[in-house]
Amino acid sequence: MDTFLSYFNGFAALTDPLNFAMLVGGFLIGTFFGAMPGLTSVLAIALLLPVTYQIDVVPALIMCASIFMSGMYSGSITAITINIPGAPSSMMTALDGNKLMRRGKGANALGHAALGSMIGGTLGAVLLMAFMPIAAKVSLLIQTPGKFALIFFALVVIVIVEKGNLAKAAIAMLLGLMIATIGIDDLLSVPRFTFGTESLIEGIDLMPLVIGAFAISEILVQAQNWRLDKAIDLDAVNRIKITRRDFIPLWSEVREIGIWLYLKSTIIGYLIGILPGAGGSMAAFVSYIEARRSSRKPEEYGQGSREGIAAAESANNAMCGGAFVPMLMFGIPGDPTTAIVLGVLVINGLQPGARLLENQADLISPMFAALIVSALILIPLTLYLLGPLFLKMVTISRGLLYSGIAVVALVGSYVATLSVFQMSLSLVLGILAFYMRRQNYSTVAMLLGFILGPDLEQYFRRAMSLSDDNPLIFLTSPDSLFFLLLTAAFVYMIVIRKPKSLPAA
Amino acid sequence: MTGRHRLLTMEFALPAFFLVLTTIYLAQTFAIRGQSGAFWQGPRAMPIAASVLMYALLLVVLVRQVRQDTTPDQPGEILRPLLVMLATGAYIFLFQPLGYGLSTVLFVSALFVIFEFRTAQPAAFALYALIVTATFYILYAVIFGVRLPQLFGVI
Numbered sequence: 001m002d003t004f005l006s007y008f009n010g011f012a013a014l015t016d017p018l019n020f021a022m023l024v025g026g027f028l029i030g031t032f033f034g035a036m037p038g039l040t041s042v043l044a045i046a047l048l049l050p051v052t053y054q055i056d057v058v059p060a061l062i063m064c065a066s067i068f069m070s071g072m073y074s075g076s077i078t079a080i081t082i083n084i085p086g087a088p089s090s091m092m093t094a095l096d097g098n099k100l101m102r103r104g105k106g107a108n109a110l111g112h113a114a115l116g117s118m119i120g121g122t123l124g125a126v127l128l129m130a131f132m133p134i135a136a137k138v139s140l141l142i143q144t145p146g147k148f149a150l151i152f153f154a155l156v157v158i159v160i161v162e163k164g165n166l167a168k169a170a171i172a173m174l175l176g177l178m179i180a181t182i183g184i185d186d187l188l189s190v191p192r193f194t195f196g197t198e199s200l201i202e203g204i205d206l207m208p209l210v211i212g213a214f215a216i217s218e219i220l221v222q223a224q225n226w227r228l229d230k231a232i233d234l235d236a237v238n239r240i241k242i243t244r245r246d247f248i249p250l251w252s253e254v255r256e257i258g259i260w261l262y263l264k265s266t267i268i269g270y271l272i273g274i275l276p277g278a279g280g281s282m283a284a285f286v287s288y289i290e291a292r293r294s295s296r297k298p299e300e301y302g303q304g305s306r307e308g309i310a311a312a313e314s315a316n317n318a319m320c321g322g323a324f325v326p327m328l329m330f331g332i333p334g335d336p337t338t339a340i341v342l343g344v345l346v347i348n349g350l351q352p353g354a355r356l357l358e359n360q361a362d363l364i365s366p367m368f369a370a371l372i373v374s375a376l377i378l379i380p381l382t383l384y385l386l387g388p389l390f391l392k393m394v395t396i397s398r399g400l401l402y403s404g405i406a407v408v409a410l411v412g413s414y415v416a417t418l419s420v421f422q423m424s425l426s427l428v429l430g431i432l433a434f435y436m437r438r439q440n441y442s443t444v445a446m447l448l449g450f451i452l453g454p455d456l457e458q459y460f461r462r463a464m465s466l467s468d469d470n471p472l473i474f475l476t477s478p479d480s481l482f483f484l485l486l487t488a489a490f491v492y493m494i495v496i497r498k499p500k501s502l503p504a505a
Numbered sequence: 506m507t508g509r510h511r512l513l514t515m516e517f518a519l520p521a522f523f524l525v526l527t528t529i530y531l532a533q534t535f536a537i538r539g540q541s542g543a544f545w546q547g548p549r550a551m552p553i554a555a556s557v558l559m560y561a562l563l564l565v566v567l568v569r570q571v572r573q574d575t576t577p578d579q580p581g582e583i584l585r586p587l588l589v590m591l592a593t594g595a596y597i598f599l600f601q602p603l604g605y606g607l608s609t610v611l612f613v614s615a616l617f618v619i620f621e622f623r624t625a626q627p628a629a630f631a632l633y634a635l636i637v638t639a640t641f642y643i644l645y646a647v648i649f650g651v652r653l654p655q656l657f658g659v660i
Binding site: 167174175177181193195219224398400402403404406407408410411415418420435436456457460461 | 515516519520523527530533534537538539543544545546547548550551552555556558559562563565566569582583585586588589590593594596597600601605609612613616617619620621622623633637638640641645649650651652653
């Protein structure tokens with residue numbers, strides 16, 4: 001009962017002017033970054049990370065939540081209008097949305113994308129709030145060997161979802177894990193890999209890694225693709241004429257899609273969100289495939305199917321709620337955004353786990369409320385009010401945009417610790433991430449390896465200490481055995497079993 | 506591309522760089538103090554395990570690269586990112602000596618040139634550079650109260 005009362009208080013906290021400003025500001029920032037090809041909501045939250053040193057945890061978390069939700073939805077804007085997904089999670093939306101756009105039904109497609117995002121995002125957040133108390137109880141049952149096995153499972157899943165680049169994803173993950181070992185060893189308080197320099201004694205902070213991997217490397221990637229980007233036909237964007245009324249989907253179309261499709265896609269998206277490393281792209285893909293399989297008109301998929309848009313968008317926004325479950329209860333982020341939110345929690349002295357909901361629900365409840373308000377109210381409201389403007393966003397000069405982002409990223413990495421060393425580290429890690437991205441090494445795997453590495457090591461060593469260096473403890477402990485078997489099952493399902501193919505565009 | 510030239514490409518250079526990095530890392534592992542008799546409980550265990558795994562995976566990647574007949578083409582250019590790296594390095598180097606204001610105006614101007622933003626319109630170019638610099642000064646120094654480096658006590 002107390003938990004649900006704290007959820008209610010979370011909504012009340014949004015009426016505070018600062019929190020409300022962060023909610024709306026975050027939503028608009030997320031919409032902008034999500035809609036602009038080449039920018040992502042991850043980049044927006046990465047740039048926000050240094051700012052969280054300067055503001056309280058509640059407004060910071062509210063802003064993160066609204067950026068996450070809006071960034072996931074707004075990728076559909078450019079996916080539909082110019083066939084360039086603003087975010088990878090909108091790839092499936094582009095397949096059908098742009099076909100409708102070419103038939104003069106672009107606003108209708110945007111309306112269905114917003115409706116799917118609204119339903120998926122809201123229900124995903126409701127599921128998050130409903131299952132958090134249960135997840136908290138489950139988390140208390142897991143012992144030290146089980147915690148190691150759970151993190152091991154998460155790392156394995158993060159690697160295997162990078163199908164086709166398994167070895168490279170594993171290398172990136174190990175690199176993150178190795179970077180995380182720099183500094184004082186938590187268990188024995190001895191320095192490791194400091195090379196005699198004081199700057200490395202405290203280890204490498206999350207912020208330069210996030211800024212480097214997601215902001216600096218992005219600017220370098222955009223610089224590399226500069227000529228290619230100029231191929232975007234901005235005149236075509238300027239020719240698009242849309243009125244506000246066109247955004248409202250017809251009731252007959254919604255009935256044809258069916259409420260079951262929205263619900264099914266939401267559940268798929270939510271469950272995929274719980275999986276570490278899977279993210280919105282996989283949620284949209286799996287949901288789209290399932291919707292096409294069970295559809296009465298599968299031939300319309302890829303040719304302008306509103307069902308396809310609804311399935312993909314419901315799932316990728318429902319993923320937002322799911323991704324918070326493992327992060328808040330086990331400290332295991334499901335994707336880069338929740339990884340950065342985890343950083344915000346840790347910066348403010350909050351530790352994920354069952355006690356978080358028990359003792360600090362007043363701090364995280366406003367974040368849940370922000371997810372719901374963003375999905376339920378801000379997505380349809382901003383589309384209706386600002387929809388025609390959204391389409392013009394891609395016409396903003398990239399040169400101006402990337403220059404501004406570079407300043408925010410670098411000065412941001414300075415202001416957190418007032419240290420030029422952090423700026424330098426951001427640049428070095430950014431250059432490394434740039435070359436890794438060029439060669440298809442996953443920077444997300446590197447980030448999650450960095451975040452989960454210390455816990456993996458700590459629980460492993462503690463478990464070995466409990467068993468006198470006997471590794472059989474991981475097989476004799478029931479919770480550990482469960483997660484190891486789960487790992488094997490996922491390896492079988494994702495790596496060994498024959499994959500389903502993408503629908504024809 | 507000949508075999509010798511292919512070895513100089515990024516497909517080989519990056520794994521080779523990781524190989525060197527892992528070797529330095531592994532060598533440093535043995536300098537860690539506090540390792541007791543029980544190996545797996547000590548501070549060297551995880552770094553050694555990670556290094557061994559890293560060597561195995563790098564071997565897999567390198568063997569795959571050698572077996573590939575051709576090197577895939579990399580889209581895009583390389584000069585522009587290099588210029589961004591140089592400008593960023595110079596900005597970090599000059600950030601404290603020149604102060605936020607001057608160093609940021611120079612950095613933003615350099616990026617405008619690299620990204621070809623308003624280079625034919627000097628007045629607009631300078632105005633936008635000042636606007637970007639001032640915007641983030643207001644954000645960090647005025648709103649968040651951060652003490653940014655100054656030149657002669659000015660921004």
